[in-house]
Amino acid sequence: MDGLVSNFALIAGIAGGQASQKVVLLAGLAGLAAGAFSMAAGEYISVASQSELARAEIEVERLELARHPVAEERELAEVFEARGVDPATAAEVARQLSRDPAEALEVHSREELGVSPSDLPSPLLAAGSSFLSFAIGALLPVLPYLLGGTSLWPAAGIAALGLFLAGALVSRVTTRAWWYGGLRQLAFGAAAAAITYGVGALIGTNGL
Template identity: 55%
Template sequence: MTDTPAALREAHHADVSGGWLRPAVFGAMDGLVTNIALIAGVGGGGVSPRNIVLTGAAGLVAGAISMGLGEYTSVRSANEQVAAEVAKERRELERHPEAEARELADAWVRRGLPRDLAVQVADAVRANPEEALRMHVREELGVDLDDQPSPWAAAISSFLCFSVGALVPLLTYLLGFTSLWLALGVGGVGLFAAGAIVARFTYRGWWSSGLRQLLLGGLAAAATYFIGTLIGVSGIG
């Protein structure tokens, strides 16, 4: 039989392992929101354009490094935790192979497989220790040993995307413009665009995804602008 076009399309799924997409999206959004909020806060406080650029540049560098290190540490720690659990499962398979095979068969029975067939398959899997380990880890931990995220991919994608996102609201100042509202407007366009791009991977409507991100970033900017205005007017600092 020849696969239909619909079947062929369904066979090509997106990468959902979290290797690079999640930290990239998180980095870009965080970079945009962080620097838009920083610029709104210090701009609302009445500082000079030069100080706004300094604040934004410092936020870009500090935030990008923090995001990269945080993602690397987070993913590596998660992988190390998985490795420890896999080692524990390997020991259990070596010490109690029959009990582990029954446990695997029981899991399949709970999913609706006939017990005789489940026991037969579990016994067959037990004959291959590495495959048995993969099956037990997948059933008990929900982890695919062949599809673990890379801490380096997470760190680099987060670092780069945060930097790009944080640069957007600074662009107008770097080009010689001094209007706070122009910078915030460009940042708002960046937020909407980022949300619309994310919709490409999540299959949400690009319009609603863009508006959602614009609204969330706008709320953050409004809060910091209000605080900056309040502190500037009160003369603190």
């Protein structure tokens, strides 16, 4: 939806300035590339930073387990007790888990830090998925121009359909009706495109 809204708004603004079909197409393709690479880079940095922070916290936990095994075992038992396990059973479970350093680190990290050393997010996967999803959305309003179109209306129709369908799909994981989610996404996307079109028309009219 980010790619669809931002690139259609960009195309609408350029078209509003009475630009030629080639200029609108160039702007749409440039917006697709710039947005997709920007999203991928931002997502990579964000997820990589989160993973590096998690690894640093896990390493602190690893050192604590090596230096203070008894205290860490008791701490784990208290976690189980807080969840309703009786003290004797909690102590026994903690003792058995603490016999394996790798398993102990896994449990401590998951219970205390909310992360798993064996299941940290991949920056490359996050970047790739962001790149592809943005590019797919951004490509939709460009398609009519790639096929030789010279008017904004075909791009607007495809963008409107894409916005509605995307909003309707998102509503499947919420309590909203599919038509409400679709219309809401369509309304916000159309508003962004209309405002940008107006800015482009104003600048184009004044010859700036």
